[in-house]
Amino acid sequence: MRRIQMTVDGRAHVAEVEPRLLLLHHLRENLGIGGVHTGCNTTSCGACTVHIDGESVKSCTVLAVQADGHEVTTVRGIMENGLWHPMQQAFHEAHGLQCGYCTPGMIMASISLLKENPDATEQEIREGLEGNLCRCTGYENIVKAVQLVQQHTNGQPA
Amino acid sequence: MTQAPERYIGGGVPRKEDPALVTGRANWTDNIKLPGMLHVSLLRSPYAHAKITSIDVSAAREQPGVVAAFTGDDLAEDWDKNPQANPAAVTGYGMSLDQRVRQAQEGGESSVTDTPETTGEQPVDEKTRTFVSWIPTDDTKIPNHWPVARDEVNYAGDIVAVVVATDRYKAQDALEFIEVDYEPMEPVVDVEAAVADGAPLVHEDIGTNESFTWTLATGDIDDAFNRADVTIKERYLQQRLIPNAIETRGVVANPDAITGGYTVYSSTQIPHILKYVLAVYCDVPEQQLRVVAPDVGGGFGSKLNVYAEEVIALVLARKLGVPIKWIEDRSENYLATIHGRGQVQDIELAATSEGKILGMRVNLLADMGAYLMLDGPGIPILGAFVYPGVYTFDAYDFSVTGVFTNMTPTDAYRGAGRPEACFAIERIIEALAREVGLDPVEVRRRNFYEPFDEPTDTPAGIQYDSMNMPMVLDRVLELADYEGLLEEQRRRRESGDPVQLGIGFSTYTEICGLAPSQVLAGLRTGGSGWETAKVQMLASGKVEVITGTSPHGQGHVTSWSQIAADALGVDVNDVEILHGDTALSPYGRDTYGSRSLPVGGVSVHLAAQQVVDKARKISAHMLEAAEGDMEFEGGRFSVAGSPDQNVTIQDVAAAAYMNYDLPEGMEPVLSEEVFWDPPNFTFPFGAHICVTEVDTETGFVKIRDYFGVDDCGPVINPIIVDGQLHGGIAQGVAQALYEEAIYDEEGNLTTGSMVDYLIPGAPELPKYTLERTVTPSPTNVMGVKGVGEAGTIGAPPAVINSVVDALSPYGITHIDMPASPWKVWQAIQDAQGQEAGTRDADLSGRPSQAADSTDTEGGTDS
Ligand code: FES
Numbered sequence A: 001m002r003r004i005q006m007t008v009d010g011r012a013h014v015a016e017v018e019p020r021l022l023l024l025h026h027l028r029e030n031l032g033i034g035g036v037h038t039g040c041n042t043t044s045c046g047a048c049t050v051h052i053d054g055e056s057v058k059s060c061t062v063l064a065v066q067a068d069g070h071e072v073t074t075v076r077g078i079m080e081n082g083l084w085h086p087m088q089q090a091f092h093e094a095h096g097l098q099c100g101y102c103t104p105g106m107i108m109a110s111i112s113l114l115k116e117n118p119d120a121t122e123q124e125i126r127e128g129l130e131g132n133l134c135r136c137t138g139y140e141n142i143v144k145a146v147q148l149v150q151q152h153t154n155g156q157p158a
Numbered sequence B: 001m002t003q004a005p006e007r008y009i010g011g012g013v014p015r016k017e018d019p020a021l022v023t024g025r026a027n028w029t030d031n032i033k034l035p036g037m038l039h040v041s042l043l044r045s046p047y048a049h050a051k052i053t054s055i056d057v058s059a060a061r062e063q064p065g066v067v068a069a070f071t072g073d074d075l076a077e078d079w080d081k082n083p084q085a086n087p088a089a090v091t092g093y094g095m096s097l098d099q100r101v102r103q104a105q106e107g108g109e110s111s112v113t114d115t116p117e118t119t120g121e122q123p124v125d126e127k128t129r130t131f132v133s134w135i136p137t138d139d140t141k142i143p144n145h146w147p148v149a150r151d152e153v154n155y156a157g158d159i160v161a162v163v164v165a166t167d168r169y170k171a172q173d174a175l176e177f178i179e180v181d182y183e184p185m186e187p188v189v190d191v192e193a194a195v196a197d198g199a200p201l202v203h204e205d206i207g208t209n210e211s212f213t214w215t216l217a218t219g220d221i222d223d224a225f226n227r228a229d230v231t232i233k234e235r236y237l238q239q240r241l242i243p244n245a246i247e248t249r250g251v252v253a254n255p256d257a258i259t260g261g262y263t264v265y266s267s268t269q270i271p272h273i274l275k276y277v278l279a280v281y282c283d284v285p286e287q288q289l290r291v292v293a294p295d296v297g298g299g300f301g302s303k304l305n306v307y308a309e310e311v312i313a314l315v316l317a318r319k320l321g322v323p324i325k326w327i328e329d330r331s332e333n334y335l336a337t338i339h340g341r342g343q344v345q346d347i348e349l350a351a352t353s354e355g356k357i358l359g360m361r362v363n364l365l366a367d368m369g370a371y372l373m374l375d376g377p378g379i380p381i382l383g384a385f386v387y388p389g390v391y392t393f394d395a396y397d398f399s400v401t402g403v404f405t406n407m408t409p410t411d412a413y414r415g416a417g418r419p420e421a422c423f424a425i426e427r428i429i430e431a432l433a434r435e436v437g438l439d440p441v442e443v444r445r446r447n448f449y450e451p452f453d454e455p456t457d458t459p460a461g462i463q464y465d466s467m468n469m470p471m472v473l474d475r476v477l478e479l480a481d482y483e484g485l486l487e488e489q490r491r492r493r494e495s496g497d498p499v500q501l502g503i504g505f506s507t508y509t510e511i512c513g514l515a516p517s518q519v520l521a522g523l524r525t526g527g528s529g530w531e532t533a534k535v536q537m538l539a540s541g542k543v544e545v546i547t548g549t550s551p552h553g554q555g556h557v558t559s560w561s562q563i564a565a566d567a568l569g570v571d572v573n574d575v576e577i578l579h580g581d582t583a584l585s586p587y588g589r590d591t592y593g594s595r596s597l598p599v600g601g602v603s604v605h606l607a608a609q610q611v612v613d614k615a616r617k618i619s620a621h622m623l624e625a626a627e628g629d630m631e632f633e634g635g636r637f638s639v640a641g642s643p644d645q646n647v648t649i650q651d652v653a654a655a656a657y658m659n660y661d662l663p664e665g666m667e668p669v670l671s672e673e674v675f676w677d678p679p680n681f682t683f684p685f686g687a688h689i690c691v692t693e694v695d696t697e698t699g700f701v702k703i704r705d706y707f708g709v710d711d712c713g714p715v716i717n718p719i720i721v722d723g724q725l726h727g728g729i730a731q732g733v734a735q736a737l738y739e740e741a742i743y744d745e746e747g748n749l750t751t752g753s754m755v756d757y758l759i760p761g762a763p764e765l766p767k768y769t770l771e772r773t774v775t776p777s778p779t780n781v782m783g784v785k786g787v788g789e790a791g792t793i794g795a796p797p798a799v800i801n802s803v804v805d806a807l808s809p810y811g812i813t814h815i816d817m818p819a820s821p822w823k824v825w826q827a828i829q830d831a832q833g834q835e836a837g838t839r840d841a842d843l844s845g846r847p848s849q850a851a852d853s854t855d856t857e858g859g860t861d862s
């Protein structure tokens, strides 16, 4: 067992974990953050996407011990002043979700996509979300949601 | 004065489901944690077919954290407690087969009474353990399906042992300490090989790999073929698909210390059906079982089943007296959750030289996999009714044989039998166009039904409800600029462009709104097709709607709120929809087969209307007016001619609740429950055009545009309907271009992960250009039809027709799904080899990287 410390959604957590424990499972099982979803455990689906120090990461590819000392943000930690993050709002408005299981990961991936490439074209958005699978939406409205955020950010009416 | 009521139906009301989902606060099965809960891991067979010669779990029991470990024999009597009950098979959810036969005979249904040997005898020994409900014929062969295999395993993934531990990692670790000796047997991994003489038998005790043969015939088929100027015979393959809901399956079974019963939480589409089958299979009194479908992360048919793991969790909760949890791994999901499709389709068309269809023969081999699942045998039968598609003709002959193989069992996957049917007819109609030298648009037009809005007979012996094919086809041609596309195609062909343009059509219909119960009985589905809704106004004037449908992405909470709010004239946010918990809604027939709106949504509307009817009586009493003088608009009852005399429906709800001054003999409260059994199915229809760019040098297919004009009747929420179409078309495109479950000769699933099985991501899918027309259904008062599967049904032939169209200058007339770059490239090589003889044939063995040295028709080198 190893003792680790990390900040998750603004709160510090100390825990004793097995070295083999995935960050995904640490967040879900030890810290009770059910908003980080398991889709595959093997880096394929993106349902588990979180931010580590602001960078988007699939939490099933990272061991909990590797996140020791880092800052982790999940979909539960992106609201500001009690208001939804613009990406959450946009997914809602554009109907970018159906069952919603891919959604937290999709939102986290989309936020970091726009952070890296604010003016991403439709094709770049599609490619940027390649690692996140959605079985419900056919992606069309997910792409629209990301574009909606771009429009808001650029001050254009949605 | 009353202000104009807000109308919600037809408006894009933002989904009420979303807040929990976008903030990561949803309640998935895997989020459920109960005190003392233990975790299950399952050891699965690595062999597709083998005898278990010995099995020893004792070392696993000694591992850290392990509480118990069981073999199939250890648990056998836990699901063998009820000697009379054979869950779905014999009882058909509460009705004996005997009763079903009698009911069908009285109802004059043909598919049961036409079977000469109908005796009412049970087709299975009552000791057979099986999850199948839909038993197509009296002599259907039903194998024993133990939740944990006992002496033989029949597919790679069959469960052989169970470990229960304090956490999932520990349970998983202990699996390695289970010792199993297998004696491998020859597997059957191909549906055609399975029916060949001398094929190894999947179930030796059954003595054949053929489970059943079911037929349907109308008109004089021989005469049709005798009269025909042209006959066409084609063979199409429906590859196996893996549903891949992003949330895998999972179950938590919790013993209830107070009632002595159990609560089962399952990631399921069918809490009500599951409750019944679990009760019988495990001999838990049904009244002591509560089944909850929490938030469910997609289903697509894969969670429309009763699975071994659900049974295992329940019996372990009973045996160990603690909550038991099992969550499926993705790798297990590939092996142990049902697969879809898996058919070999032989189809023949008889037609005149003008392209008018006279008759159709269809012969299917349907791969059941190793066991019969809940509705597995019924999937091709559902398809049987729509092979004739949107075309009318005189004679139809259909036959399907269900075949056992040593592969994962198959059952409903989005569309369930209908995408297969639509693909076959929409492909062979293109062959007909070629044969008689007509444009594919024209040959379709010559066979369409005249538009109709009342039930109309079809070649398959059912009645379509309403249809207007010329309208949707004309509109989609306009939308896509067909003439412009043809022009571009000509240009590219003439210039020998290495990237050729394909224009592919699909004009489809499908069966929604499952279903009239009598028809289901006639088809021996073992289920009924009504739906229920209860609409209750609370003392505060707010509204609760209890529905028997069980959403998992479809947005019922929003759509049902719109329906109830409009009927009652209340704010949409004053309505709450309660679902997915058998303690809240004891009755329901759940969600599948695009049934929820045309059966469940209609039930909400009918129940809300009954609330209004009762409220009208009370309002008249309150205003001392005649009931006939009451007008209801915008949630307010007013007296005709004196609009100042009025009460709101909320006032009435309060009065009804208080019950101190109601009309004589009236019961208190506004609460009405409806059980509605539809008189017919509903049949959405549409026309799609898929425009592809096919790179003849690499075989790569790009969908440049996808146009659709769909008609699902009046739309409750256009945003949700568009979403269903996007996702549906995406899954259809996925079948056409990307996905296929592949087994090797030993019966190993070689596409057993998200790396090997190509689920399309955002870059692989096109943008859709969609429009709708509105042709109401006469089946229900709202005129609604359902839309959940339309895209998946319409899309595959549109895509393949497009790819084949692009390659038609090469003489290519067919490419099997999925049309991968390799397959497309190979087809081009083969076509060129045939044309040019030995010179090019020598090139055919080259790897695809060598494409630069091959000639395309236009002689372009790259
Ligand atoms: S669970 Fe991490 S990528 Fe699928």
Ligand code: FES
Binding pocket: A096, A097, A098, A099, A100, A101, A102, A103, A133, A134, A135, A136, A137, B246, B297, B298, B553
């Ligand atoms: S919304 Fe269901 S998987 Fe994306």
